Amino acid sequence: MSNPGRMIPGEPLLERLGLGTSSLVELVRRLAIVAALAALLSAATFALVESVATTTTVRRGDRGEVRGSANGPARGTERAEGGRRARWSSPELARAPAEIIMQIVIIGIAAFAGRKVLRLRL
Amino acid sequence: MIRARLLFWLDSLLLLAVAVLQSPRMSSLAVHEWLAVAFAGLVGLHLLVNWRWIVKTLRRIVVPDSTRARINAALNGLLFILMTITVFSGLAISEVVMPLAGVTTSTLRAWRQLHNVLASLGLGVVGFHVALNWDWIAGVVRKGILLRSSPGVTAPLSPDGLATAEAEDA
Structure with missing residues (x-):
């Protein structure tokens, strides 16, 4: 009778978890691919948002620092807003x-x- | 069996995290941000555990008449993109995690709008992702392998459509 819960002698833990490899190097390679894709997407988003967006939000603690000099002269300050940290503290x-x-x-x-x-x- | 359990509980944890992350007011901002960091790590683990399915699907999409594989790949790809940009935009407006690392976050309102819109869209795509894997989820629950490990119980198919290692060897 089969016993699905049994351990297969000599089978590495990584294989048992279904990772499809027992090599840590291979696992790191796969993780690096995922991280590289995420970094690529993040960089593209950063470039797009920072080049297109113009309106800044002033945080309570930053007022004065940001106004008129946030990320270029064209950016306006839309509204003063209390920090989310203060409002959602607990x-x-x-x-x-x-x-x-x-x-x-x-x-x-x-x-x-x-x-x-x-x-x-x- | 161990793989099916790991996948099920990992995915359940991810689902719960998605639900909690939707409301920073409920969890508090600090918990929201740290949970999002942990969530990103768990998504990475989720991708590693399902690596074979990803590779298999990507190979299948170039085959003629593989519409289903293409739809699945597109949907999962969209989910990855949404989750990545949602987490990144969250880090861009972070008020707890990034300042702790000495990084000054952006004051651009667009980041917050992007974060909110993508988080809401992500909820729907997570639902589609659940629909896609429903047969596997139902199989795991139906066979009751989450709580016990009875002899003779056949493990259900894993999300990649392959029998689990234990079932293959049985």
Whole structure:
């Protein structure tokens, strides 16, 4: 009788986890590919946003520092805004169940639509 | 079995993290930012564990009549792009993590708008990602391999459509 939970003698942990390799070098290579792709995307986004966007938001603590000199003379200061750090300094755990359930429901609706309408499957 | 369990709990953790990350007001900004950093690491692990599927799918998309593989690849690629840019734009407006590392973050409002829009879009694409892997998720839950390891229970297919190593060897 088969026993799916059994260990196969001599099988490396990385293989058992389904990583498809027992070589750490190979694993690092794969991680480097993922990191390089992420870095490429991030660099492209940075270049795009920094070259196109013009409106700055002044944080409470930065007021005066930013005004008129943020990242070039063309950039305006739109509005003063209290730091998010100050406003969201402590967790509101009472909201957690409702908030988390709401997000899971949204994901569920998207999953249902993907399954039934778009017929997504592997 | 160990792979199926690892994948299931890793993916469940990622799903929960996505839900919590949607509301920084609930979690507090510091928790939001540190959780996002941990989330990025877990996404990296998720990609490593599913590496064979990724390579297999990328090879399959060039084959004629492989519309499904192309749609799957496009959807997963879009999710990777959305998650990467969402995390990066979050770091760009970070008020806790990046200042701690001595990095001055951007004051451009566009970063915040980009972060919010992509985070919301990401929620929908995560839903599609769940839909894509629904058969595997249902298989893992149905066979009850999460809590026990009974002899004779056949492991379900992994998300890459391959039987798990244990099942292949059985």
